[in-house]
Amino acid sequence: MAARKGGGSAKGGASSKGDWRLRLLGALVLAAIGAGAWGWWHLRHWTPERGVYAVQGVEIGADDGEVSFSALKAIGADFAYVDASASAFARDPRFVENFEAARAAGMEVGALHRYDPCQPAGTQAANFVTTVPRDARLLPPAVELDMLADACPVRVSDARVESELMTFLNQVETHTGKPVILKVTPPFQSRYAVAHKLDRNLWLVRDRFEPAYGGRPWALWTANSALATEVAQDGLRWVVMQP
Structure with missing residues (x-):
């Protein structure tokens, strides 16, 4: 029984680690999209000083x-x-x-x-x-x-x-x-x-x-x-x- 509990804990830890990586990847993708949108908006409205x-x-x-x-x-x-x-x-x-x-x-x-x-x-x-x-x-x-x-x-x-x-x-x-x-x-x-x-x-x-x-x-x-x-x-x- 103890061995099965240990295995379940390890599996849960791996799952949590995978979820964290997915959340980080999603945040990076959103940041890239936001930066691209801001860059496009800035270029469209930019004039020299x-x-x-x-x-x-x-x-x-x-x-x-x-x-x-x-x-x-x-x-x-x-x-x-x-x-x-x-x-x-x-x-x-x-x-x-x-x-x-x-x-x-x-x-x-x-x-x-x-x-x-x-x-x-x-x-x-x-x-x-x-x-x-x-x-x-x-x-x-x-x-x-x-x-x-x-x-x-x-x-x-x-x-x-x-x-x-x-x-x-x-x-x-x-x-x-x-x-x-x-x-x-x-x-x-x-x-x-x-x-x-x-x-x-x-x-x-x-x-x-x-x-x-x-x-x-x-x-x-x-x-x-x-x-x-x-x-x-x-x-x-x-x-x-x-x-």
């Missing part, structure tokens, strides 16, 4: 829906880059409305073109200059360089991409009277190294952490590509200027 980056703003387009620019101004947006045109013929359907609303809210305004290496530079430049008014008060124009030529229906060499891009820049700069800012994504920079070849200010993109892939100082930085605010819960592209 105003004391370091005094001038901050947004990139805005039709995909962002209807946005109150006075509300954007109230939460700290000093400027807005408005999506204007893309490729050879596409135009942002809300460009005029967003452009005028941003100005009415007292924000500095610039316009952006999404470059398409598959389309002729001259046609793309014509699309931009017929969409964006010539106005000395505008911020320097910006061109987004993200699309690679790999998907073009007709092969476009890297050298051709670079020469056509220069043609586009020259024509847009003639229209605006200001040098274009290159909004370069990591894949485009990795492929064409335009940050090293073209003497233009850079606009780089990286959530939360300051980007360095341009190899030289940037002028603009998209620091949060999906900022959640009371203005737009779906996420805004939050941009800061170099101090």
Whole structure:
């Protein structure tokens, strides 16, 4: 009888030890889930410190829906880059409305073109200059360089991409009277190294952490590509200027 009691006690001790381990594992899993949720929430609501980056703003387009620019101004947006045109013929359907609303809210305004290496530079430049008014008060124009030529229906060499891009820049700069800012994504920079070849200010993109892939100082930085605010819960592209 004594032996059976001893065996039962040992079995009960092992069971208690196993329960303790399960409880510890459960607590660790819950802690990890909580930390992940907090990290996600923090990233969605994070903007760089105003004391370091005094001038901050947004990139805005039709995909962002209807946005109150006075509300954007109230939460700290000093400027807005408005999506204007893309490729050879596409135009942002809300460009005029967003452009005028941003100005009415007292924000500095610039316009952006999404470059398409598959389309002729001259046609793309014509699309931009017929969409964006010539106005000395505008911020320097910006061109987004993200699309690679790999998907073009007709092969476009890297050298051709670079020469056509220069043609586009020259024509847009003639229209605006200001040098274009290159909004370069990591894949485009990795492929064409335009940050090293073209003497233009850079606009780089990286959530939360300051980007360095341009190899030289940037002028603009998209620091949060999906900022959640009371203005737009779906996420805004939050941009800061170099101090």
